[in-house]
Amino acid sequence: MTPFSVISTHGAMSTYFDQSILLCSQNYFRVHTRKTQSVATQSSSVSISSCGSLSLTSLGCYCCCKSKYESFCNNNKKIRSHINRSNGNNQTNSVKCETRDLKKRFSLRLRPRLRLLSRKLKRVSLRAILNDFGMYVRKNMRKLTLSTAISVVLGLCYLFLKLTSVPFPKVVPYSDLILNLQSGSVSKVLFEEGSRRIFYNTASPIPSASAEDELPPSDGLSESVSESVLKPEDVKTRPPMGMEMLRRFSSTKVSTPVWQFYTRKIDHDETFLLTLMREKGTIYSSAPQSTLTSVRNIMITILTLWIPLAPLMWLLYRQISTSNSPAKKRRPSNQTVNFDDVEGVDTAKTELMEIVLCLQGAINYNKLGAKLPRGVLLVGPPGTGKTLLARAVAGEAGVPFFTVSASEFVEMFVGRGAARIRDLFSIARKSAPSIIFIDELDAVGGKRGRSFNDERDQTLNQLLTEMDGFETDAKVIVIAATNRPEALDPALCRPGRFSRKVFVGEPDEEGRRKILAVHLRGVPLEEDPYLICNLVASLTQGFVGADLANIVNESALLAARRGGEAVAREDVMEAIERAKFGINGKQLTPSALKEELGKLFPWMPSLGLGKGNKTRETGLQGPLGYQTLS
Numbered sequence: 001m002t003p004f005s006v007i008s009t010h011g012a013m014s015t016y017f018d019q020s021i022l023l024c025s026q027n028y029f030r031v032h033t034r035k036t037q038s039v040a041t042q043s044s045s046v047s048i049s050s051c052g053s054l055s056l057t058s059l060g061c062y063c064c065c066k067s068k069y070e071s072f073c074n075n076n077k078k079i080r081s082h083i084n085r086s087n088g089n090n091q092t093n094s095v096k097c098e099t100r101d102l103k104k105r106f107s108l109r110l111r112p113r114l115r116l117l118s119r120k121l122k123r124v125s126l127r128a129i130l131n132d133f134g135m136y137v138r139k140n141m142r143k144l145t146l147s148t149a150i151s152v153v154l155g156l157c158y159l160f161l162k163l164t165s166v167p168f169p170k171v172v173p174y175s176d177l178i179l180n181l182q183s184g185s186v187s188k189v190l191f192e193e194g195s196r197r198i199f200y201n202t203a204s205p206i207p208s209a210s211a212e213d214e215l216p217p218s219d220g221l222s223e224s225v226s227e228s229v230l231k232p233e234d235v236k237t238r239p240p241m242g243m244e245m246l247r248r249f250s251s252t253k254v255s256t257p258v259w260q261f262y263t264r265k266i267d268h269d270e271t272f273l274l275t276l277m278r279e280k281g282t283i284y285s286s287a288p289q290s291t292l293t294s295v296r297n298i299m300i301t302i303l304t305l306w307i308p309l310a311p312l313m314w315l316l317y318r319q320i321s322t323s324n325s326p327a328k329k330r331r332p333s334n335q336t337v338n339f340d341d342v343e344g345v346d347t348a349k350t351e352l353m354e355i356v357l358c359l360q361g362a363i364n365y366n367k368l369g370a371k372l373p374r375g376v377l378l379v380g381p382p383g384t385g386k387t388l389l390a391r392a393v394a395g396e397a398g399v400p401f402f403t404v405s406a407s408e409f410v411e412m413f414v415g416r417g418a419a420r421i422r423d424l425f426s427i428a429r430k431s432a433p434s435i436i437f438i439d440e441l442d443a444v445g446g447k448r449g450r451s452f453n454d455e456r457d458q459t460l461n462q463l464l465t466e467m468d469g470f471e472t473d474a475k476v477i478v479i480a481a482t483n484r485p486e487a488l489d490p491a492l493c494r495p496g497r498f499s500r501k502v503f504v505g506e507p508d509e510e511g512r513r514k515i516l517a518v519h520l521r522g523v524p525l526e527e528d529p530y531l532i533c534n535l536v537a538s539l540t541q542g543f544v545g546a547d548l549a550n551i552v553n554e555s556a557l558l559a560a561r562r563g564g565e566a567v568a569r570e571d572v573m574e575a576i577e578r579a580k581f582g583i584n585g586k587q588l589t590p591s592a593l594k595e596e597l598g599k600l601f602p603w604m605p606s607l608g609l610g611k612g613n614k615t616r617e618t619g620l621q622g623p624l625g626y627q628t629l630s
């Protein structure tokens with residue numbers, strides 16, 4: 001018996017621990033051993049490397065092992081004596097064990113794998129596979145048809161090339177032709193018309209010519225030549241072209257070329273060559289390239305040039321295709337926003353409400369000879385609710401609303417942006433009365449002629465044309481939003497285009513209170529919402545609607561994090577801190593904040609991070625323009 005196969009009284013642990021320390025904690029223990037051993041518990045087996053540590057995360061397992069360990073300690077003496085007895089065999093056994101371990105580790109474990117595979121296969125039914133396949137085919141019908149068509153075409157091309165393949169003569173230098181002509185060994189010469197190629201045969205027989213290859217080739221070039229050289233009975237006995245092609249294709253032998261040699265003509269040497277041939281009595285002629293060879297050449301060019309280019313062409317097609325334009329993809333969205341959801345921007349709301357009334361027909365502007373404004377430009381800092389206002393207009397008017405970001409019109413190819421604008425306006429006109437909302441107008445509406453970007457200018461020109469081109473009765477209103485009105489081209493802002501400019505500014509304290517009330521509608525609060533709104537509004541000077549929406553959301557998240565049922569004042573206060581100074585675990589005094597920012601942006605002198613610069617430390621304004629709570 002080997003020391004490693006000694007069975008403890010429980011039959012559970014089968015190892016020897018010479019010196020072991022059992023360290024227990026709540027959910028793990030470690031066993032330190034001197035030698036490599038293995039521990040097997042009733043529930044699990046774990047191998048331990050020398051001086052390694054073992055961690056079992058299961059407390060149950062730990063308890064089990066503990067009892068095993070106690071029984072093991074009782075038997076320790078027995079084991080020790082046994083070990084001493086069989087000390088001689090110790091080394092050989094350890095080697096055996098190691099080999100077994102290695103075998104286990106590197107074995108393919110084929111049997112369990114096969115068992116798993118067979119179990120999986122049993123579960124799979126043929127009908128399910130067929131159903132899946134059918135579904136896949138139905139879903140990808142277009143792709144499959146296209147790929148099948150391409151494969152068929154490529155296959156046919158290959159077949160054609162294979163059938164019409166003609167063995168090519170040996171390429172030799174021009175001097176060889178001259179030498180052969182001078183020695184009188186050249187029997188016939190052919191000049192190919194429209195190229196510099198010269199084919200010739202020598203008097204010596206063509207090596208390894210098979211019976212099949214004695215037939216004249218299907219190549220028209222060779223035909224015309226062979227007709228001049230071959231006997232008329234050869235031409236008569238020639239089989240039909242198709243048959244010949246099939247024979248060529250099915251033949252596995254390497255055929256011999258009709259022309260043995262091929263070389264390229266040297267410029268201005270024709271006179272010498274012709275004189276030499278005449279002197280030696282060589283048969284020479286010229287022939288145009290055969291149609292078959294031309295077709296083959298074209299095909300080879302297509303295959304070698306266009307196939308690698310195909311992915312590029314496909315990408316180009318995708319870019320250019322009008323079916324891919326944003327306007328075609330766009331469906332008018334169903335708006336659920338109305339003017340009640342937008343607060344703190346009352347002037348802008350009043351201006352836009354008038355447009356809604358005009359669209360609904362509540363105001364008869366035609367009676368007084370007035371025209372519906374074609375464009376409304378919403379101007380203001382980010383997050384003040386420009387997009388929200390446009391949505392509210394669409395929601396209130398109950399008309400189709402086409403929203404688009406101006407950057408979608410910025411295209412790589414000249415003319416594509418303009419085409420997209422055209423598409424968008426034509427769709428909007430078809431579903432009039434409707435509203436087009438162009439966000440971040442400055443992306444395409446920047447002043448023209450400032451850069452060499454012709455595409456951008458063309459896109460803007462198209463926008464200007466489209467806004468001019470509205471029929472008077474087509475109720476299509478363009479609402480655009482921008483943070484940088486000064487960057488816009490003056491032509492855009494002239495009356496008749498974006499004639500109405502609405503400033504959407506930062507809300508005042510009352511506005512902030514109202515905005516908070518909107519966003520706190522669905523949020524359970526521990527305190528009176530009015531009090532919270534007042535508190536937050538007073539602490540958030542300079543904040544815009546988006547900031548306030550974010551504060552409400554953050555406070556709800558903080559409340560959820562601490563497991564609260566409702567949002568408490570502390571959550572709101574922490575959310576304000578986060579909105580102002582960002583997330584930071586440290587005490588955020590102005591000086592601490594300055595220090596942190598100094599580490600992050602050491603190159604920014606405007607932060608006033610020099611040791612001597614104490615002027616702003618005591619101020620209310622933070623280093624990056626943040627407002628402190630104090």
Ligand SMILES: Nc1ncnc2c1ncn2[C@@H]1O[C@H](COP(=O)(O)OP(=O)(O)OP(=O)(O)O)[C@@H](O)[C@H]1O
Pocket residue numbers: 341342343344345380381382383384385386387388389439481482483515518544545546547549
């Ligand atoms: N006046 C407001 N009333 C209610 N909520 C507002 C208001 N302003 C902004 N919000 C909130 O902020 C979010 C973002 O606002 P919005 O996208 O309209 O800003 P924007 O002015 O268009 O910003 P940008 O110029 O960056 O596009 C809105 O979805 C809304 O939740």
